[in-house]
Amino acid sequence: MTGTKIKENFQDQIFLTFNRIVLCFVLLIVAYPLMYIVSASVSNPAAVNSGAMWLLPVDFTLEGYERVFGDSRIWRGYRNTLFYTVVGTLINLAVTLPAAYAMARKDFVGRNFFMAMFVITMFFSGGLIPTYLLVKSLGLVNSPWALLLPNAAAVWNIIICRTFFQVTIPQELEEAAKMDGCSVTKMFFKIVLPLSAPIIAVMALFYGVGHWNSYFNALIYLTDREWFPLQLVLRQILVLQEIGSELSGAVNGEAAANKEQIAAIIKYAVIIIATLPIIVIYPFMQRFFVKGVMIGSIKG
């Protein structure tokens, strides 16, 4: 900190100013599209389509949101995604945390074997087709389990947790507990887990966001629309541009002409609604996310 006391010389001042301008420019490039979507979702679609709306909402309207909330596909998708996210994350934690704890223990005979077994899968896999055939032969196709079981754990997250346990749970504590006749299970539930709230939060967030955002497994394993997660519904609306009569309203002549206009406003509203939960928790959770990435990077 003593360095900052010295007055910056002229060359450095130019550099710092230039640096700041560049960063402001970066900020603008990232923030502008985000701002644009928010404004577009509550603006008159005609203004958005013609380019008259460029930053702040024009002719404020909540019509897009009304239509989206009136669509049963969105509600069902939301409900399903919520289910996949909650149950999926619980399964992830139930698999990841105990495995990571076992591998963090120095007295665990065979830890190198298990580690090698897990890490190999990061670099080599059977690929899409054999995995699909396996899931099919297990009878999981068109079942919600197809979205939960094939992603029950991630190697990288197990490594992050193992590192966390190694760094934060002192070996002495373990030995003392053992002396007092504490079993491994009791040790894990009574001592390790209560000390591990930060890493559990990080894991829940990593896995949770993953479940919330995933679409590909649903695309290949599900055909029954009843079980579609939100992202698959979004794919229909945003990518395949299937707006559907429920969203676009009546089918008379005027409505048909309006369809493209309405499609636009619905798209922006749907983007906001689908991303809202993550946007809401993001500011609170940002430091956890960052911490998770850093724990992972310290030790391989």
Added chain:
Amino acid sequence: MKQNRQSQWKKALQTWQLYIFILPAFLYFLIFHYFPMYGVLIAFKNYVPTMGVWGSEWVGFQHFTDFFDSYYFWDLIRNTLGISLYSLALGFPLPILLALSLNEVKDSIFKRTVQTVTYAPHFISVVVMSGMIIAFLSPSTGMVNHFLGLFGIGPISFMTEPGWFKTVFVMSDVWQNTGWGTIIYLAALAGVDPQRHEAAIVDGATRLQRIWYINIPALIPTMIILLILNTGNLLAVGFEKILLLQNSLNMESSDVIATFVYRVGLLDAQYSFSAAVGLFNALINAALLIAVNQISKKVSETSLW
């Protein structure tokens, strides 16, 4: 030796509960990762579902030679490598530059604002991201073409002109992930010994000189590890996003090995052929990873293993 083994057994017995702890993960990897590796055998067979993996008839390298001889083979290789290298060329250095630049900012509110905003797009789902790209790039209603229109350019139909596909794909990735990519580099920069900077300041070094001679060398080990990891994924490029952005008009430049495997394997149900293509892809990936790791071991003594 004998005694040692005995004590190992004793230790294992004492901590038997740990094996129950690892059991779910063990079963998960065995079933969902190792079993498909066995299933890859169908690449050398004519897989018939009723006969199973083992019962189907062997055809050797037939599917591989069919793939190499097919007319789309070189297009797929060109697109896959093209998109990967393009992504690497921009996506790899930009987070480093942003981290170096952020590291020079001492005003913590400004720094935190830039970080919070640039991390945020990382959490947008790939479907929403693709939807945004398609909406923004629309020739008639998209904001990018409105903007270009101010300079008398366009309208450009980005999504249907094959020439634009790779740029659209890479630029949107850069927009989404550059901020997030800075985290590891910022952590590495925070670990630089402040005394080295103080010494350099006393010697009259400018900021640029300090970045060049102190900060960048400090980042090199992190850079190499990330470069190796990225290389391993070279052929597995953002497959999900490509699949979403692909359409019949841009197919010529957007079809990569992974999307081809999906289309041929799952949509056309040519399981064996598609598994062979997927295996070819995975082998090249693994070979590249090993090669880069070896080179880096020789040149810089930093490696994954």
